[in-house]
Amino acid sequence: MNITFRWYGKGNDTVTLEQVKQIPGVKGIVWALHEKPVGDVWEIEEIQKEIEYIRSFGFHTDVVESVNVHESIKLGNAEREFYIENYKQTIRNLAEFGVKVICYNFMPIFDWTRTEMFHPLEDGSTALFYEKGKVENIDPKELIRTVTAASDLTLPGWEPEKLDHISELFEAYKKINEDLLWGNLEFFLREVLPVAEECGIKLAIHPDDPPWSIFGLPRIITGETSYEKLMAISDSPSNAFTLCTGSMGANPKNNMVEIAKKYASRSPFAHVRNVKIYEDGNFVETSHYTQDGSINIQGVIEELSNQNYSGYVRPDHGRHIWGEVCRPGYGLYDRALGTMYLLGLWDAHQVNKVGEKEWVQFTKI
Structure with missing residues (x-):
């Protein structure tokens, strides 16, 4: 398990690499050129x-998250070939520097969606919160304003410029159902996968967050059947998944331990976090600790250990604790705690596999 930490760049993140370096076990930084316009x-x-x-x-830079996909590609309109060629060139350029994994998503208009960035929890911390009823009734423009106003920093997938043409985007997506969106994803993959394979890069698609339709927009990476359908498009080793316990796990029908068991070998990159799911469909992000949420984080790490998972793993969204002022979900303190919890689970399961004596010898290597 190769532990990494997501970072948004100097001047665009409250967390510094000097601080990340003090978290035991972190080997790499998950990075991107966050201020680049999508499609360039x-x-x-x-x-x-x-x-x-x-x-x-001293960190490696093997994983990029994300090279965002332009809306023209998702819509399959006349401009998509131009943006696909740009995407291919970006893959080639990243390969020049040894990048191994590119995380991307295929969510129309929006990336992750929450209704509250700093929802108060019983322990005095705050966290990202999703209120199902509000999403079903809110004006999408108002949601974008709420999210972008929650931070002075850029938020991935929430490009402020979308506000200027949100109505046109929604109008365009009226013609796109799930089948057409799948077709546009297939067109994109058949174009870019040969380039990625030639470059030795895996394209790891991220689940939709949350994994169901919002605002009448189609969403297609929502569960195990989505993975099966994606694999049917291409058996290229570059056609891969990002295993995200919090995104896909927000739907309680998705058993993340079973999904990890079945698909970890196709997932070179994993986001591990916990969410507490309520009966009304609302959910709130919690600490990574298994007992704090609805997802069996302990079981997921046990399954990864059973498979001797060598992919890249990062703690995902954290709470905002100890008065930290930070990017929503991406502070230092709770993700550092999450890192240590994940490493503790991993070490415990590895000891159980090989025995204490062998483990002591192994850790000395």
């Missing part, structure tokens, strides 16, 4: 500058 080519010089800075702290 990531140029060699820009990539080199970011990677050299991260590597100067």
